[in-house]
Amino acid sequence: MAVDFLSDEQAAGFGGFPDEVSAEDLERFCWLDDADLSVVGRRRGMHNRLGFAVQLITVRVAGRFLTDPLAVPWPVVEFLAGQLDIADASVLKLYAQRGQTGYEHAAEISIVYGYADFSDPASHAELRLFLEARAWTSSEGPVRLFERTVLWLRERKVLLPGVSTLTRLVIEVRAGANDRLHSMLVDAAGPALILELEGLLRVGEGSRLTAWERLRTGPSRVSVPELLRQLERLGRLRALGDGTIDVEMIPEGRMNALARYGLAGKTSSLRELSDQRRGATLLCAVRALTSEVADDLCDALDAIVTERVLRKAARESSAAQLKSLPRLSKASLQLAKAAKTLVEVLDNTEYSGAEAASVLADQVSLPEIRAALEVVNEVVNPDGTGADTATEMMRRFATVRSFLPALAAAAPFGATAGGTPTLAALTALPEVLDGRKKDPAEVDLSVLSPAWQRLVTVAEEIDRKAYTVAVMEAVHKALRRRDIFVVGGRRWGDPRAR
Numbered sequence: 069m070a071v072d073f074l075s076d077e078q079a080a081g082f083g084g085f086p087d088e089v090s091a092e093d094l095e096r097f098c099w100l101d102d103a104d105l106s107v108v109g110r111r112r113g114m115h116n117r118l119g120f121a122v123q124l125i126t127v128r129v130a131g132r133f134l135t136d137p138l139a140v141p142w143p144v145v146e147f148l149a150g151q152l153d154i155a156d157a158s159v160l161k162l163y164a165q166r167g168q169t170g171y172e173h174a175a176e177i178s179i180v181y182g183y184a185d186f187s188d189p190a191s192h193a194e195l196r197l198f199l200e201a202r203a204w205t206s207s208e209g210p211v212r213l214f215e216r217t218v219l220w221l222r223e224r225k226v227l228l229p230g231v232s233t234l235t236r237l238v239i240e241v242r243a244g245a246n247d248r249l250h251s252m253l254v255d256a257a258g259p260a261l262i263l264e265l266e267g268l269l270r271v272g273e274g275s276r277l278t279a280w281e282r283l284r285t286g287p288s289r290v291s292v293p294e295l296l297r298q299l300e301r302l303g304r305l306r307a308l309g310d311g312t313i314d315v316e317m318i319p320e321g322r323m324n325a326l327a328r329y330g331l332a333g334k335t336s337s338l339r340e341l342s343d344q345r346r347g348a349t350l351l352c353a354v355r356a357l358t359s360e361v362a363d364d365l366c367d368a369l370d371a372i373v374t375e376r377v378l379r380k381a382a383r384e385s386s387a388a389q390l391k392s393l394p395r396l397s398k399a400s401l402q403l404a405k406a407a408k409t410l411v412e413v414l415d416n417t418e419y420s421g422a423e424a425a426s427v428l429a430d431q432v433s434l435p436e437i438r439a440a441l442e443v444v445n446e447v448v449n450p451d452g453t454g455a456d457t458a459t460e461m462m463r464r465f466a467t468v469r470s471f472l473p474a475l476a477a478a479a480p481f482g483a484t485a486g487g488t489p490t491l492a493a494l495t496a497l498p499e500v501l502d503g504r505k506k507d508p509a510e511v512d513l514s515v516l517s518p519a520w521q522r523l524v525t526v527a528e529e530i531d532r533k534a535y536t537v538a539v540m541e542a543v544h545k546a547l548r549r550r551d552i553f554v555v556g557g558r559r560w561g562d563p564r565a566r
Contacts, residue, residue, distance in 0.1 A: 072235045073210040082231040083132045085141050094147045098125050114154050119163030120173045121148045132228040133174045186229040203245035207325035214238050249322050253348035256313050265350040269335055278335050287364050290371045292470050298365040299478050305358040327356035359558050366560035373544045381460035406437050458519050465533045468540045473498055480554050487551030490515045490542050500535050515542045
């Protein structure tokens with residue numbers, strides 16, 4: 069039968085030899101050094117020397133003495149017999165004729181090699197402290213904790229007890245650590261918050277889903293409505309106030325384990341938990357979900373700005389430039405022809421000023437030159453290609469207007485010293501859009517590029533469309549640099565927090 073959390077196979081293999089022992093394992097684990105041979109050689113009779121050696125290797129490999137000292141794989145016996153120059157390994161059968169001999173040899177091995185009994189109070193107390201610390205600080209399961217317990221005993225030469233003794237100890241220690249964890253979390257949250265969290269598991273009127281199921285439903289696509297839904301989710305989660313709870317003394321790994329169960333478990337399963345465990349699980353799950361939603365919000369913002377504004381504007385700006393190349397080429401040739409004629413006339417010193425003007429008038433058509441200049445001024449932006457892209461971006465004002473003011477009003481972001489001016493520009497956006505701030509001196513335009521500053525300032529007033537799109541680009545750049553970060557996020561959170 070399985071012993072609690074151990075399988076039948078794990079329980080049967082505890083504290084014994086494996087069914088098959090390879091030649092490499094024999095060389096590695098069953099070798100007797102000179103000191104071992106000296107201790108073994110003090111036994112009288114080949115069967116006693118071989119039996120003593122078998123018990124010595126048994127405690128090293130299995131971590132304890134076997135009830136039947138001869139219950140070891142036969143290759144082990146033959147390998148030890150060869151080291152002791154015993155030709156017939158079957159003499160080991162004589163070792164069992166006097167049962168007391170095995171106990172005497174086990175006691176001597178324990179004294180000579182420093183093995184302690186599990187019942188030793190000092191060893192038992194030290195092991196319990198180790199288990200309690202491990203169970204409290206890590207989220208390891210009972211099997212893993214059991215394996216670490218066995219390793220701890222083996223490293224300190226403490227003889228392994230029965231498998232049921234260790235499993236009961238592991239279960240007891242883990243239960244105590246879990247009770248302590250749940251109690252500390254519930255006490256830190258307070259009864260009001262716990263009551264509000266448990267209310268998330270109830271189905272509201274006219275709904276088929278609980279509030280918790282709706283909250284933990286992630287984004288299904290990248291779109292502005294989905295971005296606004298993530299913003300609403302984040303606001304609802306932050307309104308619960310779990311972020312203000314002091315959980316500094318509680319291991320993060322333990323809270324993450326509770327959070328994973330709360331986020332993945334069915335609502336019916338969460339309802340069936342004990343009161344303290346249910347409250348602690350919901351608290352950790354809400355904390356983790358808040359960070360997850362904050363990152364989802366920034367993922368959606370980054371995707372929308374990159375794909376629907378920046379790259380689309382850059383593509384259309386490039387397309388417009390390519391489309392205008394034939395006109396630009398023709399106008400450039402006309403201007404080059406006129407410039408060449410002008411240079412030839414100016415280089416000819418025989419012409420007077422009036423004669424030079426007459427020659428130019430005959431060879432160059434002023435209307436054509438004016439038309440070519442208009443084409444060049446129209447196509448070639450004196451501020452460079454960045455200004456062309458900015459102009460194209462302004463055509464996406466409706467898209468930006470649909471989500472950026474909501475982000476500014478919700479204020480989910482924080483900023484480093486380098487990102488504070490950009491965040492201030494985002495905070496001022498609602499006032500600029502509703503006309504409360506019109507003077508460029510009332511807002512900090514230094515976070516905007518020179519091309520944007522020229523577009524934003526029109527007739528000594530702020531162009532609301534240009535300002536909105538410019539702030540969006542500045543916020544996006546600062547967010548990618550983490551000069552601006554989403555409060556409580558992990559991937560998009562404060563880099564200084566790590």
